[in-house]
Amino acid sequence: MLLDIQNLTLGLPGAARPLLADVSLRVGSGETVGLVGESGSGKSTTAKTVLRLTPEEATVTGRVLVDGTDVLGLSGAGLRAHRAGTVAMVHQDPRSALNPVRRIGDFLVERLLRTGRAGDRRAARERAVELLGAVGLSDPERRFGQRPHEMSGGMLQRVVIAGALAAEPRLLLADESTSALDVTTQAEILALLRTLREERDLGMLFITHDLHLAAAFCDRVYVMYAGRVVEQQDAERLFTHARHPYTRGLLACSPELGDSERALQPIPGRPPSLSDAFTGCPFAARCEHAEPECTTWLPEPAAVPGGGTAACRRLTDLSEEPAEPGLATVPSSLAKSSLAKSSLAKRSTA
Ligand SMILES: Nc1ncnc2c1ncn2[C@@H]1O[C@H](COP(=O)(O)OP(=O)(O)OP(=O)(O)O)[C@@H](O)[C@H]1O
Ligand code: SF4
Ligand SMILES: [Mg+2]
Structure with a gap:
């Protein structure tokens, strides 16, 4: 289970x-x-x-x-690995998860680098564009350079879902995400x-x-x-x-x-x-x-x-x-x- x-x-x-x-x-x-x-x-x-x-x-x-691992007993590196890799959470308000003055792509690249899923910055950039495509956003290259105010709520929720997928989680916690x-x-x-x-x-x-x-x-x-x-x-x-x-x-x-x-x-x-x-x-x-x-x-x-x-x-x-x-x-x-x-x-x- x-x-x-x-x-x-x-x-x-x-x-x-x-x-x-x-x-x-x-x-x-x-x-x-x-x-x-x-x-x-x-x-x-x-x-x-x-x-x-x-x-x-x-x-x-x-x-x-x-x-099979009891999360309540985790701490330190084990807890960080659990939060970075196994489980991801998507909240109700995508704007609260995104920095309004930074590019969408930077949010994803940082996440990818933090989770260690994408190697160097260049590989993380490529993966970020792939993820934007995977969540159904058109023209992902252009989206990469956009800031949150340039997108609708639905598009931003797709970006946040892309961010959750960056960690390749096995379990997604969707808290009032729609x-x-x-x-x-x-x-x-x-x-x-x-x-x-x-x-x-x-x-x-x-x-x-x-x-x-x-x-x-x-x-x-x-x-x-x-x-x-x-x-x-x-x-x-x-x-x-x-x-x-x-x-x-x-x-x-x-x-x-x-x-x-x-x-x-x-x-x-x-x-x-x-x-x-x-x-x-x-x-x-x-x-x-x-x-x-x-x-x-x-x-x-x-x-x-x-x-x-x-x-x-x-x-x-x-x-x-x-x-x-x-x-x-x-x-x-x-x-x-x-x-x-x-x-x-x-x-x-x-
Ligand atoms: N850290 C905390 N300190 C004190 N009370 C808390 C804390 N966290 C949650 N609560 C209280 O616990 C109860 C349950 O909160 P929770 O956020 O889990 O409810 P919820 O079912 O998600 O509600 P909502 O549908 O409004 O999001 C609420 O009464 C909330 O005020
Ligand atoms: S109060 Fe209602 S829900 Fe609760 S045990 Fe009695 S009949 Fe069931
Ligand atoms: Mg709640």
Whole structure:
């Protein structure tokens, strides 16, 4: 298994509950795995631990295995090699990753030299131009000399993805990496990520707020709430047979195109902060199915039919069917076929 996070718990001094609690998550080579949840649920923190970017003051237990090596035990040269070569992260805002006054090409050449993947500066320059072509930018020689303000957000995200590929990583952590883009550009970047994953057998952890997008783009999806994984299933099955009330709540409050008939139902209340502690199920205060026992009994992940797990004490008596028939359709704009390795990925963005 390429990434195998086992029972990861991360606590901060002064917090009433752990920021991450008993998180277990796996990503295989060539697999795209979604990580979904409301703001503050711990998605980015989980991804950062894979690079061992944890707060200094944090207490961390559990294991984060990448190719069998526990990242939490790395330091010095081993940690630098891990960060430079095995895992790469792409964030939401490409402009924050790029120096506004420097050329795109310099960003890539520096990365290549730092990772030791390209030999001397001349070879790094050639490789940088190749990478700009590989992420679908037209006229890569000219792009090499451009500065960030000369490019659109979608083009810059391609540049940042090229920078991530410079290290020839085996695992890509995409943290809301398409959230700031318009839908057309988002579809292009998703198609590009899918193509790169197939060509390079990359494992990908795809973080998003958008459960519909995750279900359409990923092979499997983990749903997080208050620092815990509350459900994990094959993506399509999660979409049609979500079992945890929180997952169903997320689906019920997400609008879709052509959805005028279905009333959107927001999840009542707000996601908990780090000063909210729980004696039972963390979702109890917002759950329409909560019973008094839910506030004192912490549900462990239990197997669900069809594979996967859900952590809810009422799993057996809540229906297996989707909460509403309208929830069982993947939006056509995000269907796997329309994001497939397609001309979109190769299309010039000039
Ligand atoms: N170094 C830190 N010190 C204190 N609190 C932190 C620290 N890092 C994260 N947090 C808190 O931990 C919680 C989880 O943060 P995290 O960034 O992982 O959430 P997220 O699911 O990625 O949210 P978003 O969707 O908004 O990006 C948040 O409440 C955040 O404020
Ligand atoms: S354990 Fe209870 S409160 Fe938690 S999700 Fe299940 S039914 Fe709702
Ligand atoms: Mg985040």
